[in-house]
Amino acid sequence: MKVAVVGATGLVGTKMLQVLTERNFPVTELIPVASEKSVGKEVTFKGKPYKVVNADTAISMKPDVALFSAGGSTSLEWAPKFAAAGITVIDNSSAWRMDPTKKLVVPEINGKTLTPEDKIIANPNCSTIQMVLVLNPLHQQYKINRVVVSTYQSVTGTGVKAVDQLMNERKGINGEMAYPHQIDLNVIPQIDVFLDNGYTKEEMKMVKETTKIMGDDTIRVTATTVRIPVIGGHSESVNVAFDKEFEMKEIRNILENTAGVIVVDDPANQKYPMPKDAHEKDEVFVGRIRRDETQPNTLNMWIVADNLRKGAATNAVQIAEYLHQQKWI
Numbered sequence: 001m002k003v004a005v006v007g008a009t010g011l012v013g014t015k016m017l018q019v020l021t022e023r024n025f026p027v028t029e030l031i032p033v034a035s036e037k038s039v040g041k042e043v044t045f046k047g048k049p050y051k052v053v054n055a056d057t058a059i060s061m062k063p064d065v066a067l068f069s070a071g072g073s074t075s076l077e078w079a080p081k082f083a084a085a086g087i088t089v090i091d092n093s094s095a096w097r098m099d100p101t102k103k104l105v106v107p108e109i110n111g112k113t114l115t116p117e118d119k120i121i122a123n124p125n126c127s128t129i130q131m132v133l134v135l136n137p138l139h140q141q142y143k144i145n146r147v148v149v150s151t152y153q154s155v156t157g158t159g160v161k162a163v164d165q166l167m168n169e170r171k172g173i174n175g176e177m178a179y180p181h182q183i184d185l186n187v188i189p190q191i192d193v194f195l196d197n198g199y200t201k202e203e204m205k206m207v208k209e210t211t212k213i214m215g216d217d218t219i220r221v222t223a224t225t226v227r228i229p230v231i232g233g234h235s236e237s238v239n240v241a242f243d244k245e246f247e248m249k250e251i252r253n254i255l256e257n258t259a260g261v262i263v264v265d266d267p268a269n270q271k272y273p274m275p276k277d278a279h280e281k282d283e284v285f286v287g288r289i290r291r292d293e294t295q296p297n298t299l300n301m302w303i304v305a306d307n308l309r310k311g312a313a314t315n316a317v318q319i320a321e322y323l324h325q326q327k328w329i
């Protein structure tokens with residue numbers, strides 16, 4: 001299968017190449033795509049060098065599928081052109097996520113809604129993916145009515161420039177700034193731009209994407225998204241109120257039996273999920289599972305995942321794997 005990776009020189013694109021290799025996705029030819037400044041550079045895939053091309057050239061090379069992680073404006077401009085040429089696009093940017101004509105997919109939750117007619121498929125936001133993977137099985141059982149989430153997000157969620165900013169600050173180098181403030185030894189309660197309602201775009205992504213993926217717009221979500229000087233993954237404090245009563249034992253049992261979720265919850269031995277341990281793992285880790293004692297049917301949890309993997313590259317490759325299993329690509 002000919003696979004184009006649009007944004008192949010970026011953090012998510014590089015991770016996609018790694019995940020495609022690890023999962024043995026049947027790539028016969030790789031078409032790495034990046035901006036004009038990178039055209040001609042080489043990327044290595046399965047030990048072979050491939051020359052970076054621009055998006056126009058990539059279309060002429062007729063890939064079967066294109067994994068996009070090159071920002072919203074690139075996706076808005078190029079995904080329709082790839083789709084018009086018959087190439088299925090799996091897009092990591094926010095460009096198509098809330099488009100009612102496009103599916104927003106976490107394969108374990110709503111992969112089966114895909115059809116061969118879906119030519120542009122949206123990959124959700126990293127902080128949303130890890131949260132819904134844990135919430136969905138609980139929703140099936142107890143019906144969620146409200147979620148309060150606060151995130152502690154890795155700098156890798158912002159791309160190469162942000163990792164460089166953190167590392168430069170650690171070394172005392174005055175480099176390019178990805179954030180409006182110092183990130184090292186700091187916490188920035190702003191991810192993406194502010195909207196008229198006082199929330200950031202990242203916060204509203206978590207609100208809207210959760211209901212779209214879980215297919216239930218009665219679920220109320222309120223979010224505070226925060227950037228912290230961490231590399232390995234995103235962490236989330238999640239408070240969930242259910243309609244129905246639950247037993248703690250049942251909650252653990254459900255989560256322990258959810259594909260892609262690992263429960264790490266042993267307070268007596270100080271075991272709980274941390275980004276350092278989630279780094280380079282495909283699973284979503286949940287711990288600190290406890291009843292909220294201030295109101296009925298409510299639970300607190302701590303959810304951690306590598307945002308570049310299940311939050312981006314792994315989820316996109318899983319979508320491609322599903323399409324391939326159906327023989328649609």
Ligand SMILES: NC(=O)c1ccc[n+]([C@@H]2O[C@H](COP(=O)([O-])OP(=O)(O)OC[C@H]3O[C@@H](n4cnc5c(N)ncnc54)[C@H](OP(=O)(O)O)[C@@H]3O)[C@@H](O)[C@H]2O)c1
Nearest residue numbers: 007009010011012034035038069070071093157159160312
């Ligand atoms: N990081 C995450 O955790 C995460 C999670 C989910 C989704 N995403 C989304 O994935 C996308 C990429 O994120 P990232 O963290 O990988 O960013 P990044 O490290 O800054 O990489 C951006 C990539 O896009 C390429 N690019 C930029 N303009 C282009 C153009 N006009 N045509 C073709 N390629 C172009 C860049 O190529 P050059 O090297 O040539 O500039 C680079 O390969 C963003 O939309 C982001 O929102 C990121």
